[in-house]
Amino acid sequence: MSRVADKVVLVTGAGSGIGRATAKLLADEGATVIVTDINQPGGLETVQQIGGKARFLLQDTAQEADWKRIIDDILAREGRLDGLVNNAGIAGPFPSTFESETVEQWQRILSINVHGVFLGCKHGVPALRSSGGGSIVNLSSLAAFLGTPNLSAYGASKGAVRQFTKTVAIDCARKGYKVRCNSVHPGVILTPMGEGILPNDKVKERVRGSIPIGEFGAPRDIAYGILYLISDESRFVTGAELVIDGGMNAI
Template identity: 45%
Template sequence: MGRLKDRIAIVTGAARGIGAAVAAAFAAEGAIVWVTDIDEAGGRAVAAALGAPHRFARLDVRLEADWERVVGATVAAHGRLDILVNNAGITGFEAGVVAHDPEHASLEDWRAVHATNLDGVFLGCKHAIRAMRPAGQGAIVNISSRSGLVGIPAAAAYAASKAAVRNHTKTVALWCAGQGLAIRCNSIHPAAVLTPMWEPMLGDGPDRAARMAAFVADTPLRRFGRPEEVAALCVLAASDEAAYMTGAELVIDGGLLAGTAASPR
């Protein structure tokens, strides 16, 4: 314990799922966590469960004014920002299953996914670098996806946005290193992690178990990942143990991209 002792961290999309798990893991390792989300009730509940000195701040990652306000408040309160986890993201299926394939997706739906998943990461990196520059060091962790490494025919906007997050992570890493800054930027690529984001696709009917099994049928470990497993990688990437790692991509997918899917014997 204590791998992030006294580090000041902002976690986006932290009201539930992976973000909430990251906030809890960071707090357990000694960080002071700013839980951020557009879901005020959920975010406040997560922060309250963590207890003082952790706190909630409303942050719509699509809005630069929100980033300026939250990062500014963080620096004003603590004098610095040490860690940013850009976790907030959407699939485009939050309101139900709609066309997101490359032939039928609407431009409006395409742009909505990119506004959160890509614009949000761009803005987060931009303002984190500026906040971390005085100290000359820090860690940015961008949550991309397995879908950012391969094509996903039925989720074109999501896959494209996460691929862009992967590439922008490397650009940020190179920019900071070129500036003589020890600000590291790495991406994490989860596959199927069982979070509320999956609920519209899994449903709550009698076929839920069959749907779950179908989604992980090609995963060698034959199960969904857990948010806590992704959070553990975030702790590593944010800690001094990863001081020589920047521009890297960490895949956590149950073996899905290791090669041809193999059935466990």
């Protein structure tokens, strides 16, 4: 398969869940994938599952120095960057209401979910531009459209990603950078993070019943949407929101 043949794509938070599924699918479709994560064992396992068209770099996406190091390393070794998937993110403790959430919890979630995406775009755009253009995919959430009383900071962070994505998209388009930027909005996906907000079978069945399509999403369901946005098939798509949620946002 060759939907992204010969592209070099950086996927953050690729040590598990949606990031791992995305890295594997992109590699299956011909890309060279740079897998990054703060979880080194998970990231190395992802690379092992992919095989020869991937390598791992340790990265804390909330740290600007890490972004500079990662981008410089990719340009030095691969010579280009064609795609960036800002996937790394955390949900925090569940439940977390705005009244009970500590300032430290709030700041930590926003530092990864928002600050990390900002840094990825800040340092990724020049690399993509110097490579002739490319595509950024920012992982937001269904939570960007809804109130999230039990995940206060998480919902706020994903709303920020949704808006910031449009800012990057329009800025790059107006400047003629040939860099597209879109957001993906997963619903309830069975990943380690997703399982963390489904504490028992009773809650799980109640949530499943609220999904019009009748089942939870899998990481690969999201990965296929990301693949489309990284590929040249989506050359006319920027500033868009791709919701993959089994119909929940349509209710």
